[in-house]
Amino acid sequence: MEEEHVMSAAEEPAETDGVQEVQGSAPEEGEELYEHYRVEVDPGQEPLRIDRFLCARIRNVSRNKIQQALRADNILVNDKPVKPNYPVRPKDVVSVVMAEPPRDSEIVPEDIPVDIMYEDDDVIVVNKRAGMVVHPAYGNYSGTLVNALSWYLGNRPDDVRPERNPYLVHRIDKDTSGVLLVAKNEMAQARLAHDFFYHNINRRYQALVWGDFDADEGTVDANLARNIRDRRMVEVCAEPGLGKHAVTHWKVLERFGYVTLVECRLETGRTHQIRAHMRFIGHPLFNDALYGGSRILKGTIFSKYKQFVHNCFEMLPRQALHAKCLGFTHPGNGEQMFFDSPLPEDMASVLEKWRKYAYHKSYEEDAATLTKLDLDEKSVLLSNKYK
Numbered sequence: 001m002e003e004e005h006v007m008s009a010a011e012e013p014a015e016t017d018g019v020q021e022v023q024g025s026a027p028e029e030g031e032e033l034y035e036h037y038r039v040e041v042d043p044g045q046e047p048l049r050i051d052r053f054l055c056a057r058i059r060n061v062s063r064n065k066i067q068q069a070l071r072a073d074n075i076l077v078n079d080k081p082v083k084p085n086y087p088v089r090p091k092d093v094v095s096v097v098m099a100e101p102p103r104d105s106e107i108v109p110e111d112i113p114v115d116i117m118y119e120d121d122d123v124i125v126v127n128k129r130a131g132m133v134v135h136p137a138y139g140n141y142s143g144t145l146v147n148a149l150s151w152y153l154g155n156r157p158d159d160v161r162p163e164r165n166p167y168l169v170h171r172i173d174k175d176t177s178g179v180l181l182v183a184k185n186e187m188a189q190a191r192l193a194h195d196f197f198y199h200n201i202n203r204r205y206q207a208l209v210w211g212d213f214d215a216d217e218g219t220v221d222a223n224l225a226r227n228i229r230d231r232r233m234v235e236v237c238a239e240p241g242l243g244k245h246a247v248t249h250w251k252v253l254e255r256f257g258y259v260t261l262v263e264c265r266l267e268t269g270r271t272h273q274i275r276a277h278m279r280f281i282g283h284p285l286f287n288d289a290l291y292g293g294s295r296i297l298k299g300t301i302f303s304k305y306k307q308f309v310h311n312c313f314e315m316l317p318r319q320a321l322h323a324k325c326l327g328f329t330h331p332g333n334g335e336q337m338f339f340d341s342p343l344p345e346d347m348a349s350v351l352e353k354w355r356k357y358a359y360h361k362s363y364e365e366d367a368a369t370l371t372k373l374d375l376d377e378k379s380v381l382l383s384n385k386y387k
Helices: 048-057 063-071 144-150 186-197 274-280 305-314 345-369 374-386
Strands: 014-018 020-021 034-040 073-076 094-101 116-119 122-130 177-183 202-210 217-221 225-226 234-236 247-255 257-266 323-329 336-340
Touching: 014 257, 048 063, 048 073, 048 094, 063 073, 063 094, 094 186, 116 336, 122 144, 177 186, 186 323, 202 274, 202 345, 217 274, 217 305, 225 323, 234 274, 247 274, 247 345, 257 274, 305 345
Parallel strands: 177 323
Antiparallel strands: 014 020, 034 094, 073 094, 116 122, 122 177, 202 257, 202 323, 217 247, 225 234, 247 257, 323 336
């Protein structure tokens, strides 16, 4: 997940066996699956084809991957795309966006059901269920979406055809549901990585959060970094200039008094971005245990209300976050694509419970304020409002 927008930002060049390399950091859950490198050519550099230059500079990268990035206009020299035979010159500034780093483990195809919303020769759009990890990693080497898609694409023990891999371009958290875009070939992956990096992807989430808002919409522009005490979490950086740039635009969709349904539009896609930003502005996601939303943060002290909230927690045993919409430019034909994933049953059911609770609470509060009206006047007023 979840956002940027550099999933692997380039580190300082390091001297290794006489060749200066640029290294990227490892991917993290929730971020876009690409690497971004920025290299300033040495003053004494002799003319050298850019593909050969980058193969020597970037660790563990193949020439084919460099050429894919060149064909997708993902390699810029002095802010302009270049051809594969471009000779780098002293003091050139080279910017590189490459798709997902090489996998560190073999993908084992597994026969796991997947909800496919759309598919063609270049992309697959998946409606991911909550509880499914997107890709194999430490502690989750099986049962992931990538394992399932590998099987779906025909990579089975009895299949003699060439291997057909899913190519990830972004991911969402294990317990977040919703729409996810996957490439089916390296060129599509490279072009989509370009669009994620330059913020050309339209991503909208729906979240149920604690508390009410004074305004109908707003923006959280706050850098994020790993929490030094709990590496599972990210938090807003207290010091300017630290962490990774992160921007979330939010809009109120429905108010329930003690909780609110909001739409979050991601401008960047950092790890846990929505969860951390909503907590930062005082509105943790409903039942988000990691970020403090699995306690009753708003409401009354009555036991009936407490039981109501705990019933909601049991119905929705995860953070109330759903990747609702995804829009992108098709990497093959250039068409504008847009997909909308319906709210899953667990989240929809909890919203309906809060909707009914807010309705009855509002009715009771209005009735209590109308003590000066006689019974007939009160009945007419309330029936008109709540019909």
